[in-house]
Amino acid sequence: MTTMAMTDPPLKRLFDRLDFAPQPKRLELQIVHERWEAARVGAVAAKRSAISFSPQERGAAETIFVHRFEGAGDDGVLTEGASAAAMLLGPCRIGDRLSDATDRRGAVRLRRLLKEVRRSGQPVLAQYARVEHGRDHAIVEILVAPLSEDGRTIDSALAAISAHVLDGAPARAPHETNSGLALFGLGSNISFGEDVAQALGAELTPLEDREFEDGEYKIRPLENVRGRDCYAVFTLHGDHVASSADRLCKLLFFIGALKDAGAARVTAVTPYLCFSRKDRRTKPRDPVTTRYVAQLFEAIGTDRLVCIDAHNIAAFQNAFRCETVHLDAQALFARRVIADVADSAIAVVSPDLGGEKRAELFRLRLERMLKRPVAKAFMDKYRSEGRVVGDIFAGDVKDRIAIIIDDLIAGGGTVARTAAACRANGAAHVWAAATHGVFSEAAAGVLANAPIDRLIITDSVPLAPAIAAALGDRLTLVSVAGLVAEAIRRLHVNGSITQLLEEGP
Template sequence: MLFFALNRSDALGRAVAAAGGFCVAKHEEREFDGGEHKARPLTCVHGKDVWVLHTLNGEPGASANDKLCRLLFFLAACRENGAASVTAIAPYLAYSRKDRQTKPGDPVTTRYVAALFEAVQTDCVVTIDVHNLAAFQNAFRCRTLHLDTGRMFAAEILARRGEAPIAVVSPDGGGIKRAELLRETLVQMSEGPVDFGFMEKRRSGGAVSGSLFAGDVSGREVWIVDDMIVGGGTMLRAALACRAHGAARVHLLAAHPLFSPDAAALLDDPAIDSITVTDTAPCPEAAAARLGGRLHRLSVAPMLAEAILQLHHPCPNGLPAAANADSVGGF
């Protein structure tokens, strides 16, 4: 097998390779006037199973579109040069939020991205904590593997828990299933009760509204979980609601730290005790500096390395041990 990590994902790529005990294969990326670029493997890929890691978040100097094109072109180049198989590893998968029509004429961009991967003959797409698992699984016709952070986050919660009882909260109705799965995982791992709650959220014309809160969080250590943090407004609304309902402490959990320029200032609020994210995307330095010790980062490298090794050498039941049985598509 050959494992590549494109340039803006090289730090995570090195961590995955170290966790899996394999090497990062050499490649070249070049920029051209006018904004065009090319990337090519510098190791012979003929007859090899090729794995290419590139997380698809937008950041200064590289939009989500740019990163997606780089990944697609590199996968296609490997296939054209005789790779036996090509697997895309996109820890954050761009456009996974736009998975249905909410207004007349809306694009269903998740499906279009899936078609692009299929067009370059991608054998498998691996990702972590997509926005809507069912939409992700239905969009792709090639093999997919969805990994979730449930057990990682549950272990973090139990390692940091205090004396107060625990509650898991979804910041909106769309994340109820995600939060409930985390609550169930916590119950299994702790063998104790875990409470649950969720916040109402309605969006119209770019404005967010809704003030209803369901669940008993009084005197509890609350963990609000979502798939990503972008602007931070949704999480802050939920944190303030939990405080208003008597929460003892409030912590935020999200796999993807897609912080906008103003997110850290918004999240630097006394209602929030800590923010835990993973390294599926680089955390902006300004945000890390502003949030200081309240920002905790967990690595998905061991999870991705295990998935790669299990897919390359399947275990008897055919499912990578890193994957939650409720979160595996394409098997």
């Protein structure tokens, strides 16, 4: 899909707010995009007749309108979906030309998108804030995709539009407006944020996330947050779209904007917290980045930080002076494991001595839930200057399902070498469970050849397609959205987090 970051500057200037995510943020537009992809099946573009929706997807179907191209220009004739088109173009009827639309600015926006679709042959995604009487009135998201009835040329375009009205939304009660919960999903985490919102029974509060031509950006809430309890959900991994540092800066800027706008309390919800691996000095003049990140959050005025399975819990808790909430995915992993182990003997394996406490807590949890003994084992590991050494393996895994537990997988080397050691010591099967799939480019090749029967990870970090392809049906994805949602609910009403960690969501 073509994102607005890849388009020409004149098109960028046309939109007051741009979307840089590779997928639509609104669910109904995601469904439209999926149906278009399924209908294309290798052709130049999909046929409209091949794109259908189930009764449960009626909302997606109602967002669609179609323009047939006429002549050499980018004008078009509306052939379907007059009510949906009216959201962008003003009152219109089937057969109306784009050049005659009532809303001239909306027509110019759509014409530019149609031109981009014809040029690229790919769907185009855009998002902007509609301004009325000098105020943000709605967040509008548009998906435009090419169509080809003869299978050879792009002769029309399907557009789907979704508008989140701000000023026109039902008025909140005064108490809710002043002190209610405000939940934000930032950047590429918008889909995870929507999962959290759904589990919480709430809606994401709209925000503006705008990038300038030189890579700088601004981000702000689009609703009043004065006196409210605000939660900003943003996992801080690095990928080809943005680095961990970029995402950290964006989150800090947004927290600052919320505090300046009068928010009563701001909680940073970072399922994966970046720069946590260097939590102590192992060599002269080493940085202690865990503490530096904590100081940044404190300096901007963060009231509380929530994360899942920090690299070193003690270092995490000691680095921050503001309130911290540490969640773990062990209850979720335990339920998944217990559902599949049946009566098999199992052992919990730590891939290094630093993770032995984490593995022991998981082993004790499994023993309580299974009501039978669970063995333990660990692998020796020492990392220096990018090299990992250590071959000592201790514990009993013979004829057992060896479950390797860790907080994250990056390059895949640690879990692969531990799996090989488990096999060498007689393990019947090897499973691995890690909270954060922070996979490097090389991880797919490493894990594809690793002697792992099953890898369980959470959605705390978006899954890389290469990893999914490399692992195939060996991969199991566990959602932590429910855990995060329940933590937010309890924090908002001053409930117990300890009970949540013991019982799980």
